[in-house]
Amino acid sequence: MSEGIELELSELAGEIALEAGELARRRRSEGVRLAATKTTLADIVTEADREVEQLIRDRLRRARPSDGFLGEESGAAATESGITWIVDPIDGTVNYAAGIPAYNVSIAAVRGTAEPEAWEGVAGAVFAPALRELFTAARGRGAWLDGVRLAVSVSTPAGxxxxxxxxxxxxxxxxxxxxxxxxxxxxxxxxxxxxxxxxxxxxxxxxxxxxxxxxxxxxxxxxxxxxxxxxxxxxxxxxxxxxxxxxxxxxxxxxxxxxxxxxxxx
Missing domain, CATH: 3.40.190.80 (D-Maltodextrin-Binding Protein; domain 2)
Known part of the structure; x- marks a missing residue:
């Protein structure tokens, strides 16, 4: 992996997440249409899920055509470059369909295949469109929200x-x-x-x-x-x-x- 690729992929993930999230937010304001159910009646797919994932897949294919891909809605493509993108176009679809603002676009780049035990996380972005918050991370470079470096909590005296x-x-x-x-x-x-x-x-x-x-x-x-x-x-x-x-x-x-x-x- 070339020097600085982590930041490059993190920036790309963030840019695409912002665009995809804006599309999801716009489609939500226009009204949600249910496209299907998945594993159970409660596990829904909206037309927006599919449209947003297609946007993400198209942008990634254009920017990095040799990378692999695994999306919740459109399946997998093998990697030639060693990088695979793992994508959830709308995480929290039930919230999204119900008008609850706790939903997001999640885009990650991993080194290796789409099997969790075989990959190494390289870059990621989680964008919550209704809250206008973009979280990004690059391996070895920290995690960030709006230019502020993030840190997990270290003390829980109240539980x-x-x-x-x-x-x-x-x-x-x-x-x-x-x-x-x-x-x-x-x-x-x-x-x-x-x-x-x-x-x-x-x-x-x-x-x-x-x-x-x-x-x-x-x-x-x-x-x-x-x-x-x-x-x-x-x-x-x-x-x-x-x-x-x-x-x-x-x-x-x-x-x-x-x-x-x-x-x-x-």
Missing amino acids: ALLATGFGYDPSTHDGDIATVRRVMPIARDLRRMGAAALDLAYVAAGRLDGYFERGLKPWDFAAGALLVQEAGGSVTRIDPGSARPMVVAGGPDVHGRLLDILGAER
């Missing part, structure tokens, strides 16, 4: 402010709620925003102390995980070979405490 999410399959809800019960003794409170990349960005910014969730797809966490790591935190996947691996993220202390509790589920 940790945590976030999580539940899967769309109702059969998994009991297990997810049981996990929350196990974690609550170390928590001050719990947030459930419905947008994994935004949760991870908030951990990087120190707004949340930690985050855990089962069943995330690569596009849900690729950019957000790099944000957390570049802000001084840690991200671990528990049971990566299972049907619903768990992502655990936080500052050093909270991350360690979450692993002590959740690692016992293995």
Whole structure:
């Protein structure tokens, strides 16, 4: 990888995320049309998801035609350059469709393939259009929000402010709620925003102390995980070979405490 490529890819991710996010915001203001459901009736796709992903894919193909691609809506393309882009065009689609502003565009560049255990995060951008916040990271160069360098929280004397999410399959809800019960003794409170990349960005910014969730797809966490790591935190996947691996993220202390509790589920 050439010198300075991390910043170059981070800037590209940020530029495209801004354009894609503006398209998503504009389409939301025009009215949302549902295109399909995915795994369950609650797991929806909007026409905007597909249009926004196509914009991102076209911009990346034009800028870096030899790179690979994995998008939530349009599938995968193998890499020739060694770089693969992992994209969620609208993370938090249910929020988006309902008019809740907690949604985002998530774009990550990784070195390697689209398999999480095989990649190294290189650059990422998470843009929340309704909030006008662009989080970016470049490997070895830090994580940033509007020119301010981000840092994870390091002290939680009142208990940790945590976030999580539940899967769309109702059969998994009991297990997810049981996990929350196990974690609550170390928590001050719990947030459930419905947008994994935004949760991870908030951990990087120190707004949340930690985050855990089962069943995330690569596009849900690729950019957000790099944000957390570049802000001084840690991200671990528990049971990566299972049907619903768990992502655990936080500052050093909270991350360690979450692993002590959740690692016992293995």
